[in-house]
Amino acid sequence: MIGGGQLARMTHQAAIGLGQSLRILAVSLSDPAAQVCPDVVLGTHDSIDDLRRVAHGAHAVTFDHEGTPTEHLLVLQEEGVAVYPPPQALVYAQDKLAMRRRLRELGAPVPEFAEITAVGDVDEFWQALDERYGAKAAMVLKAIRGGYDGRGVWLPDTLDEARAVAAQQLDGGVPLLAERRVDLARELSAMVARSPFGQGAAWPVVETVQRNGQCAVVIAPATGLSDEVAQRAESLALGLSRELGVVGVMAVELFESVDGELIVNELAMRPHNSGHWSMDGCVTSQFEQHLRAVLDYPLGDTAARAPVTVMANILGAPTAPEMSMDERLHHLMARMPDAKVHLYGKAERPDRKVGHINIVGGPTGDRVGGPTGASGCDFDDYVAAVRERAELAAHWMATAEWTDGWSEHG
Ligand SMILES: Nc1ncnc2c1ncn2[C@@H]1O[C@H](COP(=O)(O)OP(=O)(O)OP(=O)(O)O)[C@@H](O)[C@H]1O
Ligand SMILES: [Mg+2]
Numbered sequence: 001m002i003g004g005g006q007l008a009r010m011t012h013q014a015a016i017g018l019g020q021s022l023r024i025l026a027v028s029l030s031d032p033a034a035q036v037c038p039d040v041v042l043g044t045h046d047s048i049d050d051l052r053r054v055a056h057g058a059h060a061v062t063f064d065h066e067g068t069p070t071e072h073l074l075v076l077q078e079e080g081v082a083v084y085p086p087p088q089a090l091v092y093a094q095d096k097l098a099m100r101r102r103l104r105e106l107g108a109p110v111p112e113f114a115e116i117t118a119v120g121d122v123d124e125f126w127q128a129l130d131e132r133y134g135a136k137a138a139m140v141l142k143a144i145r146g147g148y149d150g151r152g153v154w155l156p157d158t159l160d161e162a163r164a165v166a167a168q169q170l171d172g173g174v175p176l177l178a179e180r181r182v183d184l185a186r187e188l189s190a191m192v193a194r195s196p197f198g199q200g201a202a203w204p205v206v207e208t209v210q211r212n213g214q215c216a217v218v219i220a221p222a223t224g225l226s227d228e229v230a231q232r233a234e235s236l237a238l239g240l241s242r243e244l245g246v247v248g249v250m251a252v253e254l255f256e257s258v259d260g261e262l263i264v265n266e267l268a269m270r271p272h273n274s275g276h277w278s279m280d281g282c283v284t285s286q287f288e289q290h291l292r293a294v295l296d297y298p299l300g301d302t303a304a305r306a307p308v309t310v311m312a313n314i315l316g317a318p319t320a321p322e323m324s325m326d327e328r329l330h331h332l333m334a335r336m337p338d339a340k341v342h343l344y345g346k347a348e349r350p351d352r353k354v355g356h357i358n359i360v361g362g363p364t365g366d367r368v369g370g371p372t373g374a375s376g377c378d379f380d381d382y383v384a385a386v387r388e389r390a391e392l393a394a395h396w397m398a399t400a401e402w403t404d405g406w407s408e409h410g
Helices: 006-017 048-055 070-078 087-094 096-105 119-136 159-171 227-244 286-294 325-335 379-399
Strands: 023-026 039-042 113-116 139-143 176-180 184-194 200-202 206-211 214-220 248-257 262-268 309-315 340-343 353-360
Touching: 006 023, 006 286, 023 048, 039 048, 048 070, 070 087, 087 096, 087 262, 096 113, 096 176, 096 262, 113 119, 119 139, 119 159, 119 176, 139 159, 159 176, 184 227, 184 286, 200 227, 214 379, 227 248, 227 262, 248 286, 309 379, 325 340, 325 379, 353 379
Parallel strands: 023 039
Antiparallel strands: 113 176, 139 176, 184 200, 184 206, 184 248, 206 214, 214 309, 248 262, 309 353, 340 353
């Protein structure tokens, strides 16, 4: 696996059970995956020699991020390495403009977009939106490559602001695209897997909640989604994985507009934050499934184990608390014995993803469990209670504060 972050770390965890061991290309021995994998190649994804060293003798090469240059992957492919997802597919997860163009060709729903190569293109696109949507027109500017966790996404409120962002980024050599800002009801993610043999599998569609442009909470499955819409999202994701020739897992990030439309935001061809709930909430986790897919095993059952599972990211606090992470963990375990904690071995920095919590709802929807739990409630209350506990737990792990005022000494 190219990259030694938390996705590689959790993929290694899944590999162990399959009798496999992940070799990783990491920048440093302190990378999250390098801390736990015995087989680490130190190097960078920008170096073809480092890529060759990690690929040599491996069954397949796969990724924990989207940064590896296409030209290097084409070289590996020519040298006989099984690169999954293949670079011909991966490019649509690396390049947002190529993705938008290909999706439009395939007839998938995307927001209106335009390539921005000069500030004048911003005026032109703003005007086009204005003519079409009037007072409801709004724009998003995006770096075509390299953005993550909302870095590389700008939501300007005025044309002047949009022009200023574009001028600054273009001056700094950042290629840009502009797209229509969708009036969001919420954001969804449809995750699928596809094997070289051509088998496909889809997990239930989930809702993702973003804060400051980055994923904070996932509700799985998304609530209040009609069977028809869920089916549509699943077939869209399965169809795209087939058309694009994806091997491995793919997340299709979706917008549900206030008019009930589904619009594709972007594609991720690797384990994804919106799939972390599957580690505890599904028969087969995204990490195991990714390995099954890239190793061309039959795929696993993607059924949910409970009516709802909520994942909450542990996001670094503005200032890291004095209480150690280990002591916070100890208190969390004492209060919420059913909380499943996944820590990435990363230093705490503001807003950095350092771990996540999964709370799997009770199997019949009538047990919430734990000291704050309610019982005998309806489904929405049940989901809200599971979510509240996941968020309480994640916030506690990040800040050493219980937002509901609970005290371990009380
Ligand atoms: N066209 C749009 N209309 C409305 N909101 C948008 C639009 N594009 C992006 N956003 C908001 O910005 C967030 C981040 O955008 P995007 O997913 O393109 O960036 P990213 O940095 O690649 O994301 P990730 O966090 O998945 O790495 C989206 O989840 C959404 O909340
Ligand atoms: Mg995104």
